[in-house]
Amino acid sequence: MGPLLKMTLAAGLIVTTTQAFAHGDVAPQPVDTAALPDLEEEWPEENPFREAGGGVYVEAIEIGASGYNQNCARCHGLEVVSGGLAPDLRYLSADWEGDEWYVERFVNGYSQNGVTKMPAFGELLGGKAAWAIRSYVETRPDDGALDEFADRLGEIRDDLKTKAEAVADGTEMSDFEDEITALREELDGIAGQVPSGSGAKLTDSPASRAVAMLDGSPDSLTKATETLTVGLSAAE
Numbered sequence: 479m480g481p482l483l484k485m486t487l488a489a490g491l492i493v494t495t496t497q498a499f500a501h502g503d504v505a506p507q508p509v510d511t512a513a514l515p516d517l518e519e520e521w522p523e524e525n526p527f528r529e530a531g532g533g534v535y536v537e538a539i540e541i542g543a544s545g546y547n548q549n550c551a552r553c554h555g556l557e558v559v560s561g562g563l564a565p566d567l568r569y570l571s572a573d574w575e576g577d578e579w580y581v582e583r584f585v586n587g588y589s590q591n592g593v594t595k596m597p598a599f600g601e602l603l604g605g606k607a608a609w610a611i612r613s614y615v616e617t618r619p620d621d622g623a624l625d626e627f628a629d630r631l632g633e634i635r636d637d638l639k640t641k642a643e644a645v646a647d648g649t650e651m652s653d654f655e656d657e658i659t660a661l662r663e664e665l666d667g668i669a670g671q672v673p674s675g676s677g678a679k680l681t682d683s684p685a686s687r688a689v690a691m692l693d694g695s696p697d698s699l700t701k702a703t704e705t706l707t708v709g710l711s712a713a714e
């Protein structure tokens with residue numbers, strides 16, 4: 479290949495990546511909110527999924543996690559831990575004041591001297607996606623919130639892993655029933671003690687996720703083990 483052709487190709491590549499990047503920066507990614515109940519009002523004063531509580535809140539957190547990762551994480555940070563590009567959203571209080579400010583920014587975005595620093599998401603993603611993302615953001619654990627439980631969570635993880643391996647080797651799941659029930663209760667207790675940054679009553683942590691997974695099936699042992707492993711390495 480001659481030098482001229484090489485240069486042309488390289489230039490072409492640069493143009494393409496820049497375009498892709500600029501495009502990726504402004505195009506909001508749709509969020510699938512079909513599993514969530516419809517809202518009476520799109521922009522109520524407070525997070526309607528927090529108010530609904532229970533399974534609706536948990537579902538909203540899960541959907542919000544993926545909506546957040548696709549639309550917000552590149553500026554506000556993975557797991558909502560800001561790297562400094564944009565404010566840390568974990569500390570917006572989980573009440574009407576925090577919600578009001580959240581909606582203001584979500585709907586209008588933010589521009590400074592004609593430069594868009596944050597795109598407006600309101601019309602493109604809508605209220606259901608906004609509140610699902612809000613639910614995820616407000617239930618993040620506070621900085622270091624898992625530290626005091628990390629050793630015990632590591633032990634529980636190892637215990638579940640050993641049980642998963644034993645079951646794979648032919649041990650009956652029912653042999654472990656009582657032990658798993660006890661571990662599940664302990665995890666639930668830990669989950670209830672992990673503080674959120676926003677003051678929300680529920681904190682979405684590896685402990686709470688593992689509790690939700692442990693449904694008594696052999697598969698759930700492996701899944702809970704993985705969830706704890708990933709959560710503990712992220713918390714380090």
Ligand code: HEC
Binds near residue numbers: 566570581
């Ligand atoms: C291109 C970068 C970018 C993206 C993408 C982005 N934001 Fe922002 N966001 C910012 C910046 C910069 C600010 C600070 C604006 C200011 O000074 O008030 C901000 C501010 C905010 C605030 C106000 C926070 C505070 O403490 O004042 C909220 C809430 C917010 N963003 C939510 C979101 C959500 C939710 C998403 C995803 C749907 C998102 N942002 C996507 C850059 C971004």
